[in-house]
Amino acid sequence: MTKQLYPIKFKPILKDKIWGGEKLKTLLHKDSKLSNVGESWEISDVEGDTSIVINGDLKGQSLKQLLETYKAELLGERHYKVFGNKFPLLIKFIDAKEDLSIQLHPNDELAAKRHNSFGKTEMWYVMQADEDANLIVGFNQEMTPETYLKHLNDKTLTEILNFDKVKTGDTYFIEVGRVHAIGAGVMLAEIQQTSDITYRVYDWDRVDDQGNERELHNDLAIDAFDFDMPDNFRVDYQKTENTSNQMVSCPYFTTSMLHVTESILKLNTKDSFFIYICVEGEALIETELASEFIKQGETVLIPAAIKTYKITSSNAKLLEVYV
Template identity: 50%
Template sequence: MLYPLKFNPILKEMLWGGKKIPAKLNIDVADDATVGENFAISGLKNDMSVVSEGALKGKALADLIEEHKGALIGDKVYEKFGTKFPLLLKYIDANDDLSIQVHPNDALAAEVHNSFGKTEMWYVVESEEGAALNSGFSKKTTAAEFEQMHNENKIMDLMSPHKTEEGDTFFIPAGKVHSIGSGNLIAEIQQTSDITYRIYDFDRRDKFGNPRELHHELAMNAMDFSDDDSGKVDYSIKANESVNLATCEYFTTNIIEVKEKIEKDYSAIDSFVILMNVGGACNIECNGTTTSVNEMETVLIPASEKSITIQTENSAKLLEVYL
């Protein structure tokens, strides 16, 4: 019964969000809606992905894992995570600057939140002129120095801004201070966690006029004060080849620029494979089925499917993600 699975978008309105995500997905939203995120594939309890088409339409991801186990997500993945899907795949539209923030590692997240930590990576799908982001400190610092800068309202002096262009990729391990700047449309791959510690939010207020909650003490325990590395990934794209962008204990992410047609053999991977379309359009042929994947759409290839063909009239760019 398994086949490449697409899921209903889970749109998140954010103070800093915009209009790009619903426009690209051809989804009608209220005129005043500011959509900041689409949880493209999510195993979060309160934001569980649901299959959007095919024989399994309407099925929740957790229920599918419980029913199909390793055939869906891979035997080694099921052995480690059970019915908890280990990754959260997002698209982020920063119409305004996101807060300066940090995420906890596994140990801290387990102790404080009974949750996974949050290591993530970003791929810049679109970047407006002048757009930038912050990743890592501008120099190695200490907790005492950071505290002093915080008290003097000079946090931004410690940030490390980087101008962005389409295709820029950043690896953001737990503990790295970071912030997505306005004008960036980003694909994000991360551990299944919704824990963010806001450090500084530019003194903004929510739609009710209240200051947004900050998490200073939690952030102090989470930050790697010695991290002055941008995390930017150096890579060269190659037509019809999987080029590695990031490999860590939580995920591997490659980019594939598809020209006309390629065949992918996943027999050596005991894992699901997720393809995030970050440019163009393509069809995925798998076990007698054809699945269309347009820009900003995402598809999950079950672990049981070891061979797929990707076709496009011109070209498409796909992020290829697996454990």
């Protein structure tokens, strides 16, 4: 007999990055001896980086094992028909001490053909930003492949990129084919398709300890660009307390801001799992079987089989995600 499902927490998978810093350890209290922690993978089904449960009766089991055991109870009926034993989302916290590479991601079709992978549509929620910190999203003018390639080859790419100064709470939707980069001094939460496919087009001429530059993917990237995208990447959303304020809704995920200041009852009518990412404060999530605290920098998965639960806090901001 399988154990009954409850709100599940996973062990963060911490990634050392050339551009990473200390904020995931100092601000989000991630436990790591790595010196440049760039990413904390909170829920992952990426091959070789599968999340492991750290709470309750299922402690020690991998996300892959949960999917094989619980199937639609975990994902929802319609999602299990589409994804099978593959979790469709990857949840991360990212700390950029230095600028990330300028990059973009392929769509589902290209990613499947070239890498046997999903594409990588994603969104960002800025949790903290140093003064004058920027994100790079899109171009600052209408763009053609010819103009882009000229600037790439002349090493003047930054002249045509759009730099946005950011602050806590700013939200961006990064569709496949859009050039982007997280700037130095930004810590954010990222919600994305389960994919680790990134095409780097410029890396600021950086070298590692051995003097090597990181690999660029310009031959692959040129076919992945969508040069005709409108500048619709900034996300405006309502900020009504104790209700789900939709931020982004796309075929791959829907994310809302839930600012909890009391006790609210949630009814899952979506035939989907829900994920809660705590970006501020702390909250208590209660189901019939179990209760789980979630505090800033933590993530909880609510299996699809759980239809009612209560969230209580005096002041917490949660990103609420489902498919």
